[in-house]
Amino acid sequence: MSVHKEIKKKVTTLQLKKMKKSGEKISALTAYDFTMAKIIDEAGIDMIIVGDSASNTMIGNQTTLSISLQQMMNFARAVVNGVKRALVVADMPFGTVSGNPFNSLDAAIVMMRETGVDAIKIEGGAEIVDDVKKIIDAGIPVMVHLGLMPQSINKYGSYGVRGKEEEEANKLILDCKLMEKIGAFALVLEKIPSELTAKISKEVSIPIIGIGAGVEADGQVLVIQDAMGMNKDFSPKFLRRYADLYAIMTNATKNYINDVKLLKFPNESESY
Structure with a gap:
């Protein structure tokens, strides 16, 4: 039996916060093109993330580091063209938000103006707080990605679970609270222990969207090629395939x- 509530009006960042407060879970998938975005939007998905995972799924790169801002904008524009209801969030690719707040703001403005997305997503914590604050203060809604951050894969050296050690877990909690304080509307937490997700969800008032972060998150996101079984060579523990396309x-x-x-x-x- 489906528990999906059919809501015709456009999903907003405010609505997501209300969903967290009421206990209604948030559904999210990635998309990178008009056709796929149109299908999942009409199916009732709450949020579509135009992820820099397009670097892997759409271009065939080994990591997310290779995709450019222009390429991300091309994918984002295509998704926006196919969406009527879902909140559309575009990733800022590697190097566009990296310690120079004015350059970061310029890149965020270009993304918003040229694509029509509703918000952007940025990877990073306290190290880029000035960049994120500058962007939010300019009126651009920001979702922050923490935990496993694929743009930092060369620093980590692996795609393993983050936040298992007390020091890293404590920093993650502080980063989440900091990003809430400066105005982020939501967080994506990737590959962290479910107990840590539950703790953070109780300590922040903004929605947490999990990917490999357990059921205690306020919502879930999967890469659409993975969820629909288009990518048969990728089988992490957190992935459930809903089709075998x-x-x-x-x-x-x-x-x-x-x-x-x-x-x-x-x-x-x-x-x-």
């Missing part, structure tokens, strides 16, 4: 090839 599309392509080779397509009714 890899098999469906592979079989459909084989059927199409066969029909073309055997002159079964197009048939008479499909010809002019």
Whole structure:
């Protein structure tokens, strides 16, 4: 039985905060193109994140570090064109928010103005607090990504769970509280222990969107290619596949090839 509430009006950052307060979980997926965004928006998703995971899923890069601001804007614009209801959040790619608040603000303004997204997402904690504050003070809604931060993969050296050690967990808690204090509207917490997520969720009033962070988060996000089973080579513990589009599309392509080779397509009714 579906518990999805059909809400026609546009989702806003304020609505997400109200959802946390009322206990209603927030559903989020990534998307990078018009068609996919339109499908999941019409299905009722609350939030669409145009993630820099596009670097991996759409371009084929090994990490998220290679994608440019212009490439991210192209994906974001396509998603915005397909969405009527969901809140659309675009990632600021590696290097665009990195310690120079005025340069960071310029990049954020370009992203908002050129794409029409509703908000941006930034990876980082206290180290970039001045950048985030400058952007928020300019009227741009910011979601902050903490825990495992893929843009810092070369520093970590692995995609392992973060916040298992007390020192790192305490810093994460402080970073979350700091970002709430300066005005972030939400947090994404990636690959941290569920107990730590529960603790943070109780200590901050803004929504927490988890990915590999347990059920205590205020909402969940998955990369759409992973959730829909398009990527068969990626199987982290936190991933649940809701379809097997890899098999469906592979079989459909084989059927199409066969029909073309055997002159079964197009048939008479499909010809002019």
